[in-house]
Amino acid sequence: MxxxxxxxxxxxxxxxxxxxxxxxxxxxxxxxxxxxPPINEEMLRMMMMQMGQKPSQKKINQMMAQMNKVSDKASKKK
Missing domain, CATH: 1.20.5 (Single alpha-helices involved in coiled-coils or other helix-helix interfaces)
Incomplete structure (x- = not known):
């Protein structure tokens, strides 16, 4: 036993x-x-230039803020 x-x-x-x-x-x-974070401003700038866009600092800041907002929302959801 x-x-x-x-x-x-x-x-x-x-x-x-x-x-x-x-x-x-x-x-x-x-x-x-x-x-x-997996994507930083420099990576975002390179991706935009590869897509043929001329990235302005304002556009990069907007995209980073949007990505941070989405990631914060996802982390609070869990």
Whole structure:
């Protein structure tokens, strides 16, 4: 009977470890993406120039504000 309890304990510990690891990794990635956004002003400027647009600072600021607004809305939703 004690062997059954050891097997159950190992399975429960494995499930708890996987769940805990998932949530820790999720929090780490959310913090990393908040601190290091995937698109910055320089990247946005390069993309606009590749599309044939001449980016003004006002247009870049508007697009960055819009992207930040969308990302903040998405993070508050969760």
């Amino acid at each position: 004690s062997t059954v309890w050891w097997i159950v304990l190992i399975i429960v510990a494995l499930i708890a470890g996987v769940a805990l690891g998932f949530f820790i990794a999720r929090q780490y990635m959310m913090k990393y993406l908040k601190d290091n």
